[in-house]
Amino acid sequence: MLWAASLGSAVALAALASAQHDGDHSPPSYPSPWMRGGNGWQDAYIKAKDFVSQLTLLEKVNLTTGVGWEGEACVGNTGSIPRLNFRGLCLQDGPLGIRFADQNSAFPAGVNAAATWTTRLFKTRGNAMGSEHRGKGIDAQLGPVAGGLGRVPAGGRNWEGFSPDPVLTGVAMAETIKGIQDANVIATAKHFIMNEQEFNREALSDGTPAYSANIDDKTMHELYLWPFADAVRAGVGSIMCSYNRINNSYGSENSYTLNHLLKNELDFQGFVMSDWWAQHSGVASAFAGLDMSMAGDQNLGSGNTHWGFHLTEAVLNGTIPQWRLDDMVVRIMAAYYKVGRDTARVDVNFNSWTKETFGYRHAGAKEGYEQVNFHVNVQGDHARLIREIGGASTVLLKNTNNALPLKKPSSIAVIGEDAHDSPDGPNGCDDRGCDKGTLAMGWGSGTANFPYLIAPVTALKAQAARDKTKFTNVSDNYDLSAVTAAVTGAEAAIVFGNADSGEAYITVDGNQGDRKNLTLWGDADALIAHVASINPNTIVVLHTVGPVIVEALKNNPNVTAILWAGLPGQESGNAITDILYGARNPSAKSVFTWGKKREDWGVDVVYKKTSDNPQLNFNEGVFIDYRHFDANEIEPSYEFGFGLSYTNYSYSNLQIEKKSPGPYEPTLGKTEPAPTFGTIDMDPANAQFPPGFHIVNKYIYPFLNGTAIPTGLPQTFPKGANDSSSQPKLGAGGSGGGNRQLYDVMYTVTATVTNTGAVKGTEIPQLYISLGAPTDPKVVLRGFDDLILDPKESRTFKYDITRRDISNWDTASQNWVISEFPKTVYVGASSRNLPLSGKLS
Structure with a gap:
């Protein structure tokens, strides 16, 4: 719907049409809701009130503002409170491990974690990452990721998140957050919200603003906001804004998304931080719900700031009321x-800006030369977990004639650069900004x-040695004569290919964050075709950030097996060897749809600057990925939720029990x-730099430095922004993640899953619901589980369907409603293999 800036009531909002257009605007929502300490935050709120009540104005401002890029050891650092021996907060990337450190682990990416469909692994991975951050002295881990959700398959950072399905992402977010925070580290859910492509995500050097993701109210609630609701319900401590605009208002100063949706409707009790340099205003962002400015400077290493002394000044001149700063x-x-953190904190013992033991404490200013890296090993036994997730996330897409698992073959050939070590080492390119x-x-x-x-190649060669298998390998994708010699006569030829992507500040082979296409890199498609033209038992392993076009591989009779191994982290070779040789039975399911051609997804990255005010209209609504394929009856190569095993499973005995929650x-x-x-203390004289204070160059401080405080300023802030009176609660809000009754159990569904094969395996039963309306997707995922089954063993899959699961967002009432249309529940092995169904009465 159009979010017109002049609208302020739910009735007016509900009258708008459900379409997205250039120039759509978010309605204002003020004041910024203040924390109340509910939803499990009571004890923390009491401690925080006691602490904050002791602080001066300058000390309060210091905790809200970063000290600037390279000002301290971490990628983000708030100011300190020396009087209370409080060092400030250390915030550090990222969603799969600690960035810019040593003696830490490199975990599988979020997309791999999701592909396990295993809540235990979601949480255990989060806890292991959190414990490593804790061991380095980090206060907040900048992850996990639900935005981008994965609207477009070529989106550069989709792999950091989990899946384009909001329920799978929501469960993975919640469990990861619980794991991180159980390790005494603040989790940061990001990027809020609609950061669905990398190109033009930020303002360009020519003055062009970031793209505006224009979205209707229904789509926002039923798709993109859904996993953030799960994050809030899980108690996430912080949420990071996105770079882009949402309905023409930047994420860090969008009062509707921050004040109305996040802090009011979802009842978020933690703090909102900007992404690094995504803050575009001072007072406006404070009123719109931003709580922390990162990295504190206006742009990288500038020494300028929107907050810092400007925030001090705004409080002293009466523009920003004390209650907003206190909140x-x-x-x-x-x-x-x-x-x-008050009981688990250790000193920061690493430095983001140098790998050497000694360096500058303030790297940006080259001041304070001292020991900055203590090389603390925080890896524990996490390699075992990383290997487990790597195997559990490997999706078996094709396996004809039981080509897999391998059983001591007489000879194998391992082909492709992607199977081999980079000649520059695994960290040879900064922030992994290359594909070697x-x-x-x-x-x-x-x-x-x-x-x-x-x-x-390392792990496969070791396995071949144990099996006394003849082993050959070729790393050069373009040396086809060597490849021909290696694969000719080999009992199995294993060919590796990849496709990479990432963040927009790095361009790799012309890919500015987002992928230019959905083919394999390094001409691996041609390499695989060449191998398959020679060897009738060609096994393909894909390390990709998301879907690629595999229809030709699927239909090639000499390609006997296809595996998607994703981005498995440091134990990559061991994990894929476990699967190829049957030490682990594949159980993973695809977390995205594999289209036959690029156009099948219906949406794509906008790669070119479309105007001086770029607009991205999300006209597809909730119909992304499998929802789009289903609605348009497009046959994919492999559907969402698909994945084979070395055994077989059957489904039977669907039972539906209706509950009466009221x-x-x-x-x-x-x-x-x-x-x-x-x-x-409202005296500006007491907010100046103390006499003799040493000022570090480009460091952000709260002191005024002689700045005059204007008085009698005109009241230019938005209407209601400084209103401290009691505010009406939202009907859809009132509790973490929304109205508590959204989580009432309406039905309990059970089904029997049986391992009908001859080997032990893990099946992922999936539950989908048809909400019934002509405007709804055919089915939407609502539940799943992982069932470990011995041969011929049966177990019961159980899922409690909540009110939220069968509700739609109603723009008229601004609440969730159960529509009059009939609801049907489906249970099966993928989004298009659902043998069991039943009506919800």
Whole structure:
């Protein structure tokens, strides 16, 4: 729907049409909701109030503003409070491990974690990453990722997240957050919201603003906001804004998305941080719900800031009321206490800006030469988990004539650069900004340094030696004469190919973050075709960031097996060897749809600057990935949720039990008035730099430095922005993740899953629901599980269908409703293999 800036009531909002157009605007939503300490935040809120009540104005401002790029050891650092011996917060990338550090692990990417469809592994991976961040002294891990969700298959950072399905992503987000925060580290859900492509995500050097993702209210709730609701319900401590605009308002100052959706409707109790240099205003972003400015400077290493002394000045001149500043700081400190940072904290013992033991404490200013890296090993036994996830996330797409698993073949040939080590080493390119050797993570800020990387050829060669198998290998994709010699007569030829992507600040082979196409890199499609023309048992392994076009491989009779191994992290070679040789039975399911051609997805990256005010209209609504394929009756190569095993499974005995939780009741009432904590000294003379204070160059401080404080300023801030009175609660809100009754159980569904084959395996039963309306997707995923089954064993799959699961967002009432259309539940092995169905009465 059109979000017109002049609208302020739910009735007016509901009257708008459900379409997206150039120039759509978000409606204003003020004031910024203040923290109340509900939903499991009570104890943390009490501690935060006590702490913040002791702080001066300058100390409060210091906690909201980063000190600037390379100002301290971490990628993000807030100011400190020396008087209370509080060092400030250390925030560090990222979603698959610690960026810019050593002696840490490189975990499988989010897309691989999702492909396991295993909540235990979601949480265990999160906990292992969190423990490594804790061991390095990091307060907030900048992950996990639900935005981009994966609207377009070529989106550069899709691999950092989990899946274009909001439910699978939501479950993975929630469990990862629980794991991270159980390790006493603040999780940061990002990027809020609609960051669905890399090109033009930020303002260009010619003054062109970032693209505006224009989206209707229904799509926002039913698709893109869904996993963030799960993150909030899981108690996430912080949320990071996106770079792009949403309905023509930047993510860091969009009062509708931050104040209305996140802090009011979802009742988010933690703090909102900007992405690095994604903040575009000072006062406006504060009123719109931003709580922390990162990295603190206006652009990389500039020494300028939107907050810092400007925020001090805005409070002193009466523009920003004390309650808004206090709310920022209480939210930050409540997240700190909620995860137990006050008892689990160790000193920061690494430095992002040098790998050497000694360096500058303030690298940007080249000041304070001292020991900055203590080389603390935080890896524990995480290699075992990484290997397990690598195997559990490998999707078996094709397996004809039982080509796999391999059983001590007489000879094998391992072909392709992607099977081999990079000649420059696994960390040879900064932030993995190249595609050399085997691919185990994408590029950008969401990466980590590898402690080591087991290439597939290393592990396969070791297996061949154990089996006394003749082994040959070729790393050059273009040396076809050597390839021909290697694969001719080999019992099996295993060919590796990859496709990479990442963040927009790095361009690799002309790919500016987003992929230019959906083919394999390094001419691997031609390489595979050549091998298959010679060897009748060609096995293909794909390390890709997302879907690629595989229809020719699927239909090639000499390609006997296809495996998607994704981005498996440091144990890559061991994990794929486990699958190829049957030490692990494949159980993974695809977390995206594999189209036959690029046009099948219906949406794509906009690669060119379309105007001086670029607009991306999300006219497809909720119909992305399998929802689009289903609605348009497009046959994919492999559907969402598809994955083979070395055994077989059957489904039977669907049972549906109706529950009676009572009627849905919108949340009523009002909040308490905005609280303040402690008193603020309003004398500008006491907000100056202390005499003799040493100023570090380009470091961001809260001090005024002689700045005059204007008085009698005109009231130019948005209407209601400084209103501290009690505010009405939203009917769809009132609890973490939305109205608590959304999570009432309406039905319990059970089904029997049987392993009908001869080997032990893990099956992923999936539950889908048809919501029934002509405008709804044919089916939407709502539940799944992983069932470990011995041969001939049966187990019961069970899922509790909640009110939320069978509801649609109603723009008229601005709430969730169960429509009058009939609902049907389906259970099966993929989105298009659903043998069991039943009506929900």
